[in-house]
Structure formats: structure tokens, C-alpha cells
Amino acid sequence: MTAFLEMTNVSKVFSAGIIRRQHTVAVDDVTMTIDEQSPSILAVAGESGSGKTTLARLLLGVIPPSSGEVIYRGQSVDDLSREQRRTYLREIQPIFQDPFESYNPFYKVDHVLTVPAKKFQLSESKQETTRLIEEALDMVGLQPAETLGRFPHQLSGGQRQRVMVARAMLLRPRLIVADEPVSMVDASLRATILESIRRMKQELGISVVYITHDLTTAYQIADNILVMYKGSVVEAGSVEQVIRDPKHPYTQLLVSSIPQPDPSVPWGAEGEIAGDPESMEVAATGCKFVDRCPAAFEPCRGQRPLLYHEHPSRAAACFQYDKSPALEGQNLDVVFEAQLTSQAVGGSVEPKAN
């Protein structure tokens, strides 16, 4: 059985600077599979600049990997025929981070819906196209009559973002790669949009890669999560394990930094992080987190930690767990599958669809 989409040891290095060339390893050796048989929602979290968007762009085929391969239905994305590439581009739909950048200011918003509808020949007639578009807008809580015919700057930030979600749904893809799809909408709409994304998984079997810094919504809608730090996967597994009981010190910092919607709960753990983490250089060897890590000990500066499989549905790249076996080939599938199998036999809380 060939998998829908696979990443095998995928890395992406960006080079910048003409005189002093700087290399940024934006994605560092990621191996995982997105399967069609067991559709899932995978959250991707991590700090700004950790490589989340780069990972999304690799999945979407927008940029090629520097090493490793992205494989679509058994074939490297580089070697797809024209016809295969067309299906690939329809089956994987993006929802981007900044909705404003996805629009051409000189076209009405209708444009972003009608063009793909035409390009992928979604329907036989114009009326049918209109009906599909209206249905998609409806699903994200927009009123077609109020939305169509407007220019992008005439919509609020949240309205623009929802048009992009509607666009992705319109094409009935197999995988949606959503990069911060709800960071700019109110809590109620967030719920509406995320519920419609979850329904797509449950009713239409669409898998979703949900990139977010909002670990609370990740916990609510995702099955699995992957936490990135400076391009590397530092922790991965089921949301129950990773968010409720994080093992990697970086994930622990992330989870403790979630601002709680309760003014009486203080924000963040004591022991502030010193300096400016974002501009910190990555050590050439050893754990990338070592300069910020409160738990660092001798082995940490020597080698890069592997992903240790310390729980059936969780792995952490940290020497504190090196008594457990490393994931074979750094392949994340085993920790993700554990969650999906337990779900299939009714082992975990299955949220109600409404």
C-alpha cells in the first residue's frame, strides 16, 4: 500500500548573505507519513522561525528539499508528470498565515474562489460553481452576499482569513495544510472554523496539518503534535501525551507560557528565559536547546540527541530520555500511529460532531 504523502529525511537549508554566507537549517531531517486510510489532524508547533512554514511549503511542493524526499503516492514530488502534479496540487490545499498576502488587491475576493474552481474544473456549470462557492462560504460563517463582490481591503482581517479557508474546502482536497488559520479571528469564529476543519476530517476523511502557536486549540482538535525547535523535531506524539505531559524542556517552556484565560492564573513559570532566544546562535554540535535549557547536563554539548521513544505515543529528543530506544530512522510514524490505532478501537475521547 503506497502512502498518500511521505517525507523521508527531509531537510531544507537556506543560504543568505553574499559576503559572509549564512546557512539556516530551516527543517532538519524530518521523516513521517501522512496516510489516507486513517485521516488525522497533526498540529505543528514551535517558536517563530523554527521551520513550521518551511515544513508546510515542503509538503505543498512550493520549495524542493535540500536533501531527502517528499513522496506523493509512491513517487517523488520532483518526478511527477504534468497530470500527476495537477492532481497533487489539488489534493493538497494550503491555508496561509497572512491572508492579505494571498490576495491580489486589484481583484475582488471572488477571484480567489472562482479561479481555482475553473482551474480544477470543479463543476459543469456556472450556477453549480456559484452554489459550491456559497456553500463553502457558509461553512466558515460568511454571508455570500456580503462577501462576494468586495475587494480584499474591504474585509476585516478575520473575514479575509475565512475566505481562504472556504477556498481550501471548495477543492475537496485529501490534505489541508493550514498555517495559523485562526490566529486573527475571535474565539467563537475560531471554534466555528476549527470545528469545520474537524468535520472535514471526520466526514470527508481529509487530513490536516495544523500549524499553530495556540497549543490549546491544538489540544482540542489535533490527534498528534510535532514540536519544532530551530528546524528539528524536539518532541512528537499524541496531544494527550505531549501537551498534557510534555517531556522535552522546550515543550515544557511552551506549555507553561500559555496565557490562561483567567486573570488570577499568573502567566508563565518563574525563572524567566534570559537574553533573546530568537537571535541565539545554534551550537554546531550538541543539543540545539542547550543554551536555554534549565536541565542541561554533560552529554548535551557533545552530540545531537536522537528522538527517544520513551512512551508508546511520544518521543522526545533529549538526553534525559536516552535510556529508551531511539526511533528507528527518526521516523515519527510509530508514535503517531499509536494514537490513531487507539482511536480506531475507541480508546480515546472522540469529540462529538455537531
Add this chain to the structure above:
Amino acid sequence: MTVNDLRVYYDTPAGTVKAVDGVSFDLRPGERLGLVGESGSGKSTMALALMRMHKPPARIAGGEVLLDGVGDVMKLDDDALRRIRLDRLALVPQGAMNSLNPVMRVRDQLADGIRTHEPGDDRDALAARIRAQLARVGLDADVGGKFPHELSGGMKQRVAIAIGTSLSPSVIIADEPTSALDVVVQRQVMETLRSVQEEIGASVLIVGHDMGLMAQIADRMGVMYAGKLVELAPVHDLFTNPQHPYTRLLIESVPTLMAKRALASIPGVPPTLINVPPGCPFHPRCPSAFEPCDSEVPLPTAQNGRVVSCHLYPEEAA
């Protein structure tokens, strides 16, 4: 700053969009006022209009914005406006990190604002101020020599705060200052904003959607729905005992890490601001709607320390 019955409308071929429709509140000295509410309820429009930075087809259809020692901002001529911007009133706009000039070094963008307002400074003094301003937001002096694309999102956002606060304004308006940042950086940017604000003694109006963040940073909170301010209360009261039905449902729709459940959203469709429902704009979606709601517009009433616009809460006898 005191805002009285502010109205900002967009004239469009389809009709008049009443994006801000009779909003009144005051921003107290040194306070952090959070402003949340529905997407498209007019928050950004209001943030821009408070500084008269709105662009056509938006127009001020009424109301006043009184600033201490300045008078009504809505009545100032262009010259006076230019003088108070940055100096008295500063805006960190929605998506501020993308609003930096991509072809200008950070230090030149900072110098620009300072120079137009205080042309007296010589080069060394200016350089020293820029360094101090970067330090204030927790950035190294060498960030001044960089271009925006060489900075991370969190750093750009801090640069935007540095620019906005370079002249120690008395009012800072920040529109979604951290919405694209991870929680660790969010916390740092917010701490930065808080410390700069406390240092210069400014008041801040923070617009945002992240209820968690608001709970952590704001002293008081305002809630907007369909161009109107429906509730204004101290942050603790708002979260523990929301009065307006919209506020209550909004808070209920915020997920937590406690239990996994279907995400709750407010039933019904957000209204369009061209055709706002008559009476209370929330009535078609309100579970508590009763007889006067679909015909009479509820007026804001004071309720021990808060202001609520809802027929459930008639004016208290004083």
C-alpha cells in the same frame, strides 16, 4: 483620553458600513485597556480613527476624542495632528511587523520619527537615543543596522513598539501586537510593552483576540459587537462574571486544556454592518432575548464599576 459617541462609517456602493457606531469610553492614565470582540466588529477601524489615520471610504460620522491638553483630536488640523502623532498618540498597527519599511535599516526608521518631532538633536545624541530605545525593548544595538527581513517576527514586533514609543507618547494603541508569535515570544513582547508603558507612564489600548493574553495583560476590558461597545469592565469581573450575553458566550467559547470537548461557538451568523439588525444587534443570536430586544436599541448603563448595553440591565437607581 475620552471617547464620546464615536461613529466611523464606510461609504460603499452597497450601502453605509457602520463599523463604529456610537462608542464611548475613557482610557484612564496608566491603564491597559483590552479591546476584544467579534471579527469585523470595528476594532481596527476604531483604533485607526482614534488617531485619525483611517482612510477613505471611512469617515468620521460623529463623536469626539478628547485628549488631555490637546482637545478634540477629531477637530485638529493636519499640522497639529502631525505634531501629536508619535508625540502624544502612538499606533502599533495590526500586522505591525509587516508595516516596517523593507528597504530601510531599523535605526533609520527610528531616527525618522524622532527627527521630525525633535529636529534639535545632533548625530551623537540621536544615535544614543536610538540605542537606548532599542535597549528599552530588549534589543541589541546592532539590530539598528539590520533590515526588517533579517529579523524574526518577535524582533520586528519589538522594533515596531520601539518606533511607536520613541517619543514617550501618553497613549499607545496596539492592534493585535502579537497575533503571529509563539507563546514564549508573545510573553516577552507583552512584557516589553508593559515595561515601556510603565516606564513612560502611558495608557495602552490593546486590541486582540487572544482571551488568554488579554486576561494576563489588561486592567479593564471592552467588548465590541457590531460596531458597538457592549460591555466594559475590570478584567477580573469580566472573566468571572460577564454580564452581557455576548460576552458570556464569547468567554464560553474559549477552549481550555482542562477537558477535551467539541469547541463551542456562538450559534447564528455574525451580522453585517450594512444591515445591522434593529434593536439590539445581538438579538437574533441571543439566548436571553426578550420583548424589547428586537425593536429598542439598548443604551449603555452603569452597573457597579462596569458599563453594559443590554436590556437585561436597566439603569440602576443611583
